[in-house]
């Protein structure tokens with residue numbers, strides 16, 4: 001059911017992407033003057049730092065030494081600080097029960113269900129026991145078939161193959177049906193053969209969560225243990241033919257998942273698994289072709305879907321079902337499972353109840369909350385300002401591309417065509433999504449939190465499914481999570497999306513100086529535009545189709561430049577505990593960070609008396625962030641964005657404007673010789 005978002009290069013959240021390239025460049029030395037300042041206690045307020053040796057830690061020393069990670073969080077910095085403000089604004093609205101606005105009404109109704117602990121505690125597990133019972137009572141493959149194709153019983157759309165509508169990689173104006181792998185509890189398919197440190201954190205966390213919940217439902221310790229063991233055993237069988245983290249990171253990943261097959265072929269691969277019945281039961285009809293993201297996986301499901309594995313399969317569904325509901329049952333379940341999660345990621349304390357209500361509402365109400373945010377917290381001035389910086393930045397990229405000595409005219413023409421076709425989504429769409437079809441049953445008519453959550457889940461699923469075979473409106477803004485401190489470039493419609501959640505804090509306000517704008521939201525905008533020309537975004541053309549528009553020579557020259565950057569990161573050791581960076585994973589975001597700053601430096605050059613120190617300092621402050629060591633471990637293996645100190649130091653050290661501002665020379669830690677610089681653009 002999870003709708004996978006392979007297509008986004010987002011600025012601040014972790015979506016694992018990376019590429020593999022043969023490295024043909026001699027290893028460069030990574031700076032040894034930069035000590036990893038990511039976790040609490042790494043930086044002392046009394047230690048002397050020199051900005052010529054370590055800019056990030058020097059500028060942020062006092063903040064890094066004095067700041068604590070708040071209760072309920074596993075990281076903290078300027079992104080989180082602005083998110084707190086955005087969330088506080090939303091929480092105030094969430095509690096208002098007297099609005100005429102439909103979105104606000106839905107938001108408030110859901111909040112009423114969430115905060116009604118008396119009802120939630122009285123109901124306990126009663127709302128979900130029928131779902132578990134319907135799985136437990138299955139005694140043959142035939143009954144399993146009946147369960148899978150009956151959405152009245154299989155309410156969570158449990159299954160071993162995920163399905164969703166998305167635009168075609170070949171023709172992004174058309175929605176097609178994608179079949180993909182199911183969800184695993186562990187972060188990497190490789191964890192089922194060799195359990196990594198991160199995999200072990202997840203395994204313990206989900207084992208403890210499922211074990212507690214199953215026992216609350218009356219399972220004995222022994223039964224609970226067996227159920228969870230079966231779930232992991234079935235996942236291990238599935239994982240054998242799933243994409244690993246390295247596969248997901250591969251530069252060829254988009255090509256690898258774009259397998260258009262007739263439904264008949266897919267049915268043949270899937271054997272007894274009732275794929276057509278399942279798809280028909282949720283509304284996909286008249287299916288001709290499907291995109292099989294991993295045909296090898298589908299073939300393995302065909303073999304694993306048999307009578308012999310029935311018990312494993314049932315327990316896989318049971319464990320996934322209980323975990324799904326862990327945050328919307330009674331108070332004891334919420335507190336217990338939240339604490340398990342917090343302990344796993346080094347989080348101390350609990351988030352506030354209001355924050356919990358909001359976070360859960362975000363997960364379940366999706367664009368309803370976007371509409372509330374847009375209607376209440378955006379302005380036309382904000383939109384105009386941001387559009388202005390985007391247009392200036394695009395104009396700069398045009399000049400930059402035209403001036404790249406290593407690109408042929410043919411590639412330059414294609415690249416500038418892509419740039420000219422880029423769709424600008426700044427701050428808010430002209431037309432908001434209509435949610436009049438999302439009707440939550442009130443408490444007086446038997447509604448409760450679980451019922452409301454399931455209605456919402458079905459609504460969003462149908463909202464996605466009904467797009468199948470329709471034409472995508474290129475002017476429509478396919479938005480979500482607009483209240484998040486984030487931004488993204490969307491490969492498949494060639495759009496830059498600067499969303500309102502990031503238009504505050506250190507990033508933007510209406511009174512900021514040019515130095516602050518360029519060092520804040522400007523750098524974000526420059527970053528996002530460059531994703532159109534990074535190692536993944538560059539595989540998609542002006543229309544958003546997966547199509548090669550580079551000449552082979554230019555592509556090879558680009559790959560060489562990427563390879564130099566990748567090797568640099570591979571050789572960069574963060575610490576003994578964290579190990580080295582994963583260059584292939586980080587390459588796209590690292591390219592984007594450097595291009596973003598280069599773009600802003602070019603805009604800055606046009607400004608009279610531009611204060612470069614103010615600009616660089618603002619940039620370093622924007623990136624300051626503290627992590628728990630568990631969160632850092634997660635980022636090192638799953639987050640395509642480099643750590644904050646690298647996003648600052650390594651990026652700035654590429655540019656003479658920075659070195660000249662501070663008189664940095666070859667003997668300083670922040671110095672990188674021109675021949676060793678790794679910026680791709």
Ligand SMILES: [Zn+2]
Pocket residue numbers: 009010011012527528531589592
């Ligand atoms: Zn990015």
